[in-house]
Structures are given as C-alpha cells and as structure tokens.
Amino acid sequence: xxxxxxxxxxxxxxxxxxxxxxxxxxxxxxxxxxxxxxxxxxxxxxxxxxxxxxxxxxxxxxxxxxxxxxxxxxxxxxxxxxxxxxxxxxxxxxxxxxxxxxxxxxxxxxxxxxxxxxx
Numbered sequence: 001x002x003x004x005x006x007x008x009x010x011x012x013x014x015x016x017x018x019x020x021x022x023x024x025x026x027x028x029x030x031x032x033x034x035x036x037x038x039x040x041x042x043x044x045x046x047x048x049x050x051x052x053x054x055x056x057x058x059x060x061x062x063x064x065x066x067x068x069x070x071x072x073x074x075x076x077x078x079x080x081x082x083x084x085x086x087x088x089x090x091x092x093x094x095x096x097x098x099x100x101x102x103x104x105x106x107x108x109x110x111x112x113x114x115x116x117x118x119x
Contacts, residue, residue: 001025002032002055003047003076012045012076012101019107029053033061036068042114045097048077048088056091063092072113076101 001016003009004027013023024041026032029050036044044062048055055075062068075088078099085096095113097106 001045002027002029002050002058003045004028004050005047008047008076008099008101011103012106015103015107016045016110019111021110029055029058032058036062036071040068041071042117043072043074043110045074045076045110046093048075048084056088056093059088059091059093070117072117074110074113 001009001013001023003012009025009027013025017023024035024039026035029052032044032046033053046055046059055077059073059075062071062073072094073092074095074097075093076097076099077084077088080098088096095109097109
C-alpha cells in the first residue's frame, strides 16, 4: 500500500490485514520502489498523487522491469476526472479505484485480482 495520507494508509492497510493479507506500507514512490526491490509483492495499491516519484511514473518503471512487470498495480486515487482512468491504464495499471474507497468492495476487488493472477 502506497499513500502519503496516513489516514488512507491506515484504513486500507487495516482493512486488508483483517482479510488476511500481509501489508507493507510506503508513504512515497521512493520508499515503495525500495520495498518492491527488497520483497516483491503480488499486488500494489498505489496512490497516483505522491510526493517525489508519482504513482504513474512508478507504475511505468515497475512494468518496464522484467523483475516486477507481473506485479498487479491498482491505481488508488481521488482523481476521478474524465480521462484519468485511461491515463492510469496507459501507464500500466491493472485496475483503477477511486477514493473514498468502498470498504466493502475493496477486499473483494483485491481478492479477485489476485485470484485472476493465479489462473
């Protein structure tokens, strides 16, 4: 989970941990990149608007690297303007979720993405 907003970071992390997922938290793109290099995750929930390396730039870097190209990346953003979903998908995101998140739907969305990856 990558988000510079501590409330969002805690909410989503707690929600997914409750569902049995191991959650690693990062507050910016640089920290996220370090975490991915140390222990590549199956899925990244990634805020688009981050200080330093923004979420879409990080997505492009991860998808361009053979070591990390298969990681599922979900853009998690408050930006819901026309064209934002397309920008996220063009950068390589596998899914797009708008904030505020639906706490009932997000765990199911994550589970479905992970299940589809295993097929």
